[in-house]
Amino acid sequence: MAEDFEAAVEEGLNLSKRVYFGKDRAVAPPKPLTAMDRATGCSYLPTSPMLYAVISDPAIVDNPDRPSYQPHVHGRCEPPALIPLQMNGVSLEVDCSLDTAFVTVTGTWRLHCVMSSRSCDCRIAVPMGEQGSILGVEVELPRKSYSTQLISVDNEKGTEKVPKVEDGGFLKAHIFTLTIPQIDGGTNISVKLRWCQKLLYCDGQFTLNIPFNFPEYVTPAAKKVSKRETIQLNVNAGPGTEILLKTTSHPLKEQLRQAGKLGFFYDSEVLSWSSSDFLFTYSVSSSHTFGGVLLSPPLVHDVDNRDIFCCYLFPGKQQSRKAFRREVVFAVDISGSMSGKLLEDTKTALFTALAKLDPEDLFNVIAFNDGTLLFSSSLERATAGAIEHVTQWINTNFVAGGGTNILLPLNQAFEMLSDRCNSIPVIFLITDGSVEDERNICDTLKHQLGKKEKIRPRIYTLGIGTFCNHYFLRMLAIIGRGHHDAASVDSIEDRMKGLFARASSIVLVDIAFQNLDDLDDLEVFPSQIPDLSSESPLIVSGRYRGTFPETLKINGVLADISNFPLDLKVHEAKEMPIDKIVVKHQIEQLTAQAWYTENQELKEKIAKMSVQNAIISEYTNMVLLETDKGKINADSAVVKKVSGKGDHHKAEDPKPQKIIMLPNMGIGFGNLTATAENIPPGSSYTRPPDAAEVFAKAASDCCASLCGRCCCMCCIQTCSRMNDQCAILITQLCGALACLGCYTCCGVCCGGSNDG
Incomplete structure (x- = not known):
C-alpha cells in the first residue's frame, strides 16, 4: 500500500509539470527522486502533514488563475495520481505532559493544480511520532466544513455507502490518511490536525520528535505569497521537578519558566518551510528514583464517575544502582509466514539483543512452528564462545x-527458567500469527506463574503485522508483568531493540502500593504493576472512590534483594490533563481484558470511552461529518426571523448533512485463516469469493465493459492505452474483416444476378 502511494505521488509530480506559473515563479519545478536519493532512504512518503490532489482525469490539471491551454489529454490515471498541494501557512502547537505530547497542526493549503471550473478529491496525510494516535481532523472550505468523529460499531445507521480503503485509514502504522470529497480548483483549504504521541526516554532525557520536514515542492510558486511558520511548545513534567533544556531543532524563544514547567514560542516569515523534524530534548534533573501522584475528578459526562489518579515514577540517572542479572529465553516464530526479509530482520534484531548480554547472564533460544527447536536443553552463559x-x-x-x-x-521456556532471587527471568515471545487456543494459553501461564515462589518470570511480547492477535500478546504481558509492543514489517529491529533495552535495565521489581486498602472500588491499570526500568518512566493509573491518602507509600525490590520504600506526594492535577494522558493506555488494557473475558458490558464501556476521548478502539469506527455552510446560514436566518427580537436563546448547532463511514482502523484480534495459510504480514488478505460470486462478478464486468465501450469517449480512452504493435494488429484485423465483408457482399450480389 505504501509503495502504491509513492508511485501515485511520483506520477502526480510528473503531472504537475502541466501547471504553468509564469516566468517569475519562486521555486523550481518538482524533480523526481534519483536512484542515489532512493539508495539513501529518500521516498515520497510524507515527512510532514501534507495535502494531495487526487487526480483521475489528467485533463483537469492546470493553473486555476492562469490557464495554460495545453493540449487535451485523453485517458485516465488508474490508480489516481497524487499531486502535493502548495502550503500557504502552518502553525504547530505542542503540550508535553509527563511522557505524552499532544500535538495540534493548523495549516492552509491551496488547490493550485486544478482548473477553477473543475473539482477533485483531496487526500490528507498525517505522519505521527512515537506510538502516535490520531485524535481528530477538521477541514474548513468556503461552502462546506468537515470533521471526524468516532461512533460505536453498533451505531452505524445513516452512514453513506460502504467504506473504501481510499476514504481513510493508516498508510503505515504512523501515517494516517483521510480523503475529502470534491473540492473546487483554486480553493484555499484550512485544516486542523490533532494527535497524541509518546516522548522517547533515554539516559534520563526526554525527546520529542514531530514529523515537520516539508518537501520543497509545497512552497508556493508566487513570490508575493506570505509564508508564516509558528511553533508553540509547553512542557509540564509534574510538580516539584526541575527541567533542563538540552537541544532544539528550531530557534525557540523562552516565554515561561516555573517549577516543572517551560514555555517556548517561535513565529517568523520564512522563504521556505521547515526542512527538518521538530526535535526538542530536555531532562528532568535527578540522580535518584522519584515521582508523584496526581488526582483529578471525573469529567462532567464521564463514562466512569469514579475519581482518577495517576502515579508516575522516573528512574533518574542510575549509574551507581545495580541492575538485575538476566535469564532470558527467546521464543521466535519461524512458521512459513516469517519467510524472506521478515525472518532476516528478526534474526538481525536477535543477534543485536544477544550481543548485549553480559557474560554472567544466562540465555537460550527456542525456534518454533508446529514444533520446537532448542539451542540448548538448559540455559547457557552468554560468553563470547556461546554467542558465536x-x-x-x-x-x-x-x-x-x-x-x-x-x-x-512457552511451556519449555518456563521449565528451564530458575527460581533464583538475584536474577530476572524473562521470556521474549516474537510472532506474526494467531492461534485458536489463545485464552487457554493465558490460563496456563497464570497457573505456571503461580508456582513460582520468588521472582516470577517476566513476559515480553512483540507482535509483527496485523495477522497476530495483539490483545492476546498484551494480555500475556499483563499477566507476566512485562510489556507488549507492535512492529510493522519494516520496524522489527527498532521495536525489538527498544523492548530488549527496557527488559535489560530493570532496577526495581515487584512494585506494590501499600496504603490504598481504605479506598473503595479501586481499579489499577495495569492490574499487575510492571517493573521500573532505567530506560523508561513508569506510569500507573486508576479509578477509585473515597479519600486518597496525602502520601502514597510504595515498595519494591532492588537487585540486592533489599526492599526499597518510597513516599510519593499527592497533588491535585490542576493544569495537567491526566485523563487524556492515561485514557489510551486504559483503553488498550481494557480491550485486552474484554477479549480475554468476552465481557459484553466491558466492550460497551470501552466504546463509550473511545467516543468520549476520540481514541480509536476496536469497538468504534471513525466517520467524516460533512456540513453545508450555505444551508446552515439559510436555516439560521429563518430561525432568527421566526423567533423575533425578544428571543435571546441560542439556536441549536446544525446537524451535519452527510455522514461518510471510514474503514475500521483498529488493529483487530488477529487472523486465524491468514496464519493457517502462512500469509506474510503486510500482504493484503481478502476472503476468497465463492463460485456464485465469481460468476456474478464476471457477468457484470463483461456487460459493463461492453456497454462502456459503446460511447465514443470511452472508445478513445481505450485506444489511447494501446501500444503501437497492438494498434497495428487491430488495424490489420479490421482491414481484413472489411475485405472479407466486401468479398461476401460481391458474391451475394453476383450470385443474385446470375440466378435472374
Missing part, C-alpha cells in the same frame, strides 16, 4: 516453514 555458537545455530536452523504453536515453546 548460537549465531551459527540460528543461521542454520532458522528456516521458515510449518504452522504456529505458541503454547509449546
